[in-house]
Amino acid sequence: MKKLLLTCFIAAYAFAVQAQIKTVEIKTSAICEMCKKTLEKDLTFEKGVKSVNLDVETKILNIAYLDRKTSPEILRKRVTMVGYNADSLKRDVEAYNKLEECCKDGAHDNDLHKKKDH
């Protein structure tokens, strides 16, 4: 009986949490695998964030988050603080300057696959 109650409780809790998860897509200025790692790692530890994925090709950062704990505005702001543009928000210059060289503007302009895109 105790076990059953506990199971119900966990299920109910999981459902309650589930119900609040939302996703947001943020267009960033990320350009490479290193940017992907930097952004995903930082956002993983952001309050309320459940999962993070950046698609380097489209530069879109997909975040699943708890509605109750954070908001797209806070998340966009955080992306700028890591050093990347977030939709219309401009990146924090100080943070950008600290990024790895391969994540700076133009670092991949000579890459083959970038040229193919153009």
Added chain:
Amino acid sequence: MKFTLLLLSFVGVSSSLFAQQKVTGTVHSSTDEPLVGATVQLLNNKLGAVTDLNANFELDQVRPNDRLVVSYLGYFSDTLPPVFGQKMLIKLSESDESLEQVTVRGRSDGVVDEAPFLNILITESELQKAACCNLSESFETNASVDVSYADAITGTKMIQMMGVDGRYVQINREGIPTIRGLNSRLGMTYVPGTWIQSIDVGKGAGTVINGYESMTGQINVELFKPESMDKWYLNGYLNSLGRMEANANRQINLGKKWSMGILFHASQLSNEVDQNEDGFMDLPKSRQINLLNRYKYAGERLMAQIGFNVFFSDNAGGQNGFNFKDDLSTSHGYGYRMDTRKAEVFGKLGMIYPDKPTQSWGLQYSFSYQDFIGGAGRKLYNGIEKTAYGNFIYQNIIGSSFHQYKTGASFLYDDFDEQFTSNSATSLDTTMMRTEKVPGVFFEYNYIPNDNVTIAAGARTDFHNLFGTYLTPRLHARWAFTPSLTLRGSAGKGYRTPNALMENSMIWVSSRDIVYNAILKPEESWNMGVSMVGNWTLKNKPLSIVADYFYTTFQNQLVYDQDFSSDKLVIYNLTNGSYATSFQIEGSYPLTDKLNVKTAYKHYQNLTTTNGILQQIPYQSQDRFFLNLAYATDFDKWKADMTLNWNGAMRLPDTSDSPLEYRRPSRSPDFFLVNAQISRGFRWGSIYLGGENIMNFKQQNPIVDPENPFGSNFDASMTWGPVAGRIIYAGVRYKIN
């Protein structure tokens, strides 16, 4: 999709050349398309590179012990050791998994594929799975090193590898033999866990470059270095016995070419822990302060390192109430003390030639002084060891990189001055003094005809001032005969000088008379082994299985015979045979993306002639089972670990001549030990909570006749299991970059 990786050539990772060098290479797909924009990163370092227009990359300041993590979107990432002096060709296999699974994680630990030795890497992330106090506790999640309990008083944990006592394993700190001599029992407790960046565990006789002492294996410990440290790394730890620890690592850049690192450790246990209420502390009260300060110079061609290490460590155990300041010889109660201080200067000097990248030289050196004051009951011990060590290594190729060699010369000065007073009419009173001066030369040739075969043949000759000439041949071979199966074989000789007093510190805490019937001679052994490593892809996940078999036979050994009589320890040179065999099979597989399972079964046989009978050595489980479950979410935000060890029954020393009430069974029971830890990561570090010996298993009545510690039946050395029960601990790690 196959999880394959091809390299143009291979080098032994146990290479002890330390100069940082440049690594160049190119990253291709399995169908030979250049991968432009792939990232190549160092595992324990922030350094990284991205492949250029032609899929080429270049990384500066790479050390042989570094690991490159190569990744590219849509491909399996891989982790591999660097290859110097020629362009690496790295191939990544396409991943048909969804994109999330291609995060940069790599194979963070396990068998090092390209080494001719069977070499297992334990990374920082692996070490953090069991937040441990010092090196002796760093092998908890590793199946190849077993930890055992020395006795019921000193709290010493001992290691065994391949069923043979840890004193036959050479333990190096960054290539310099360190935990040896008088330190071979206690030395691992003086290497704080938070200082350790990674550990390489090599099974079988190791490379000749580091000396003749690796008789059955080689463990190399890499500490944090100025170039790979966080600016600040702070750690606090507390456990349910009352042990407290504070650790601080600090990195400072001193100009363009100089950097500095400070590693600090302080710990203490001031509570008297006596859970079994036998009147004896289950482990001694202790306090330790340990400081290491290292400097690094990185020039265009010259690399230099110098470091200073000092520590103080005091232990006070035995009967409740015995204190740090109490005098053993006059104390009313039965006490145990071990106070030690050490000062050491060590470093490296290396030169690389930018125009001749295959050529380099290096010099490792260490000068140390250590003294020990201690004893147990009325037995008093004093020891001083002074050591100077230098090792010069030159490395080049013969014609092409198919033929590589390392050669050089070493010198060891090791001075011992020990006094032992038993204050008993029948036991040993002795002064042991000796000075070893050992110049040696070595040569190791590596033949690497293609990417599937490596042969390393080495030999060294050492000219020992006391024991004559040592000839040490070693041979290692690796053959990857299919893409998923690698066969390795090794054979080699080894020597060491035993230190009977320190190596029997567990006998101090017994009423056994120590009878020394030996002429000091070096211990001498042959070790041979074969291993098979298989890596397959099962349901798109890597399945790895390692099986190995090793055989060690002693030509001479200092036998510590506890079977001759229950009131004696008789020490003599081997007269009859002594040999050990070990078989281990280990498997690792991720059950899900986040949950990895690692399991191992081990069977040991270690026979030595004691009391005239060739028999299994005491205190060794012949069968062991190991299971580790490791759960981690992305970027280790949540991490949970559980390790289970089953220890089969052990033979115990013969006590049939004791009075009936003090006899012990001839075998111990088998038992399980479970450890677990959970941690939560943050941007700034992590917090963790864990438990050791969660099932609270304890050896009942570990001490024979605890009521009469000065009597003739007292024996606290008959310990086969944990004396203290469950320990709960918690801690915090804080990092600033």
